[in-house]
Amino acid sequence: MKSVHFIVNPIAGKGDSIIDEGLLSHYLEPEHFDVCLKISNYAGHATELTKSSVCEGAQIIVACGGDGTINEVASCLMHSKVQLGIVPLGSGNGLAESLDISRNLKKALQAIKQGKINRIDVAMVNGKPFFSNMGIGFDAKVISNYNASQQRRFWAYLKAVIKSMKDFKYNERIKVEMNGKSYRTNPFMFFVSNSKVMGYDISLTRMASLQDGLLDVVIIDNLSKGEMLLVGLFILLRLNQYLKKIQYFKVKELKVAFEDSYAHHLMQADGELHNLDEAEVVVKIEEKALQVLVP
Numbered sequence: 001m002k003s004v005h006f007i008v009n010p011i012a013g014k015g016d017s018i019i020d021e022g023l024l025s026h027y028l029e030p031e032h033f034d035v036c037l038k039i040s041n042y043a044g045h046a047t048e049l050t051k052s053s054v055c056e057g058a059q060i061i062v063a064c065g066g067d068g069t070i071n072e073v074a075s076c077l078m079h080s081k082v083q084l085g086i087v088p089l090g091s092g093n094g095l096a097e098s099l100d101i102s103r104n105l106k107k108a109l110q111a112i113k114q115g116k117i118n119r120i121d122v123a124m125v126n127g128k129p130f131f132s133n134m135g136i137g138f139d140a141k142v143i144s145n146y147n148a149s150q151q152r153r154f155w156a157y158l159k160a161v162i163k164s165m166k167d168f169k170y171n172e173r174i175k176v177e178m179n180g181k182s183y184r185t186n187p188f189m190f191f192v193s194n195s196k197v198m199g200y201d202i203s204l205t206r207m208a209s210l211q212d213g214l215l216d217v218v219i220i221d222n223l224s225k226g227e228m229l230l231v232g233l234f235i236l237l238r239l240n241q242y243l244k245k246i247q248y249f250k251v252k253e254l255k256v257a258f259e260d261s262y263a264h265h266l267m268q269a270d271g272e273l274h275n276l277d278e279a280e281v282v283v284k285i286e287e288k289a290l291q292v293l294v295p
């Protein structure tokens with residue numbers, strides 16, 4: 001008998017999850033699976049629920065939501081024997097896409113039933129885990145506008161991208177140290193990815209692997225409005241690797257120092273916005289630190 005706890009974020013994606021105890025017992029036979037369903041009632045609640053599930057002896061904890069929910073659940077499962085399951089209910093579902101976990105509920109539950117495990121790397125930013133990606137600059141601005149729209153749909157994301165292109169200001173002068181070199185930039189985007197896909201099958205780092213022990217770093221320097229459109233088009237057409245304006249690096253660790261250490265800095269990690277108080281950001285990788293059930 002396996003003890004499986006499901007933690008559902010009811011506002012993830014379109015907010016129309018149909019997961020309930022009846023449905024779960026239909027797919028996960030009660031003779032083999034002892035199922036418990038918990039609902040996240042506020043931001044941060046999934047972390048508390050996961051911690052109590054670990055204490056209750058859950059062997060598998062399933063994050064039902066998007067990258068934000070996965071972050072809350074998986075952060076509690078690093079270096080533990082408890083396995084992470086994923087039912088993608090989010091808007092972007094970047095990590096699920098990178099792991100080939102289907103948005104189809106039946107198929108996602110099948111992956112949990114069959115029990116195939118991948119050990120994946122976990123990235124840490126100033127000691128806090130992220131599983132998909134983090135960024136300073138344009139992507140943080142997009143998340144800020146996306147949150148303000150109060151919608152969690154693709155068109156709202158697209159509107160946030162367009163608004164961010166109009167509003168974007170280059171006010172993050174940074175010095176990046178990695179692989180023994182340092183780079184000074186006032187970036188359009190500084191992006192670090194552990195996984196391949198950002199969500200909605202859009203990717204800046206299709207060559208990234210969740211199991212290579214490396215972070216994929218993307219630096220896009222100052223762009224004109226025309227260049228922003230070109231870069232956006234190349235990304236959508238999956239041709240971004242041919243653009244000289246985009247620099248790629250693979251590193252184990254890096255340090256970012258904000259040159260204006262007193263300014264207010266925005267960072268996104270796994271699609272959640274953070275106001276940085278620190279003048280320095282250190283990103284590291286912890287190899288194969290999480291067990292995930294995959295198809």
Ligand SMILES: Nc1ncnc2c1ncn2[C@@H]1O[C@H](COP(=O)(O)OP(=O)(O)OP(=O)(O)O)[C@@H](O)[C@H]1O
Binds near residue numbers: 089093272
């Ligand atoms: N009941 C709740 N009410 C409001 N917010 C919640 C609730 N439960 C969880 N949250 C928060 O909802 C946020 C968004 O969740 P999540 O990232 O899973 O969905 P998404 O944004 O639709 O998907 P994705 O990140 O893949 O685009 C998370 O920051 C989480 O902390």
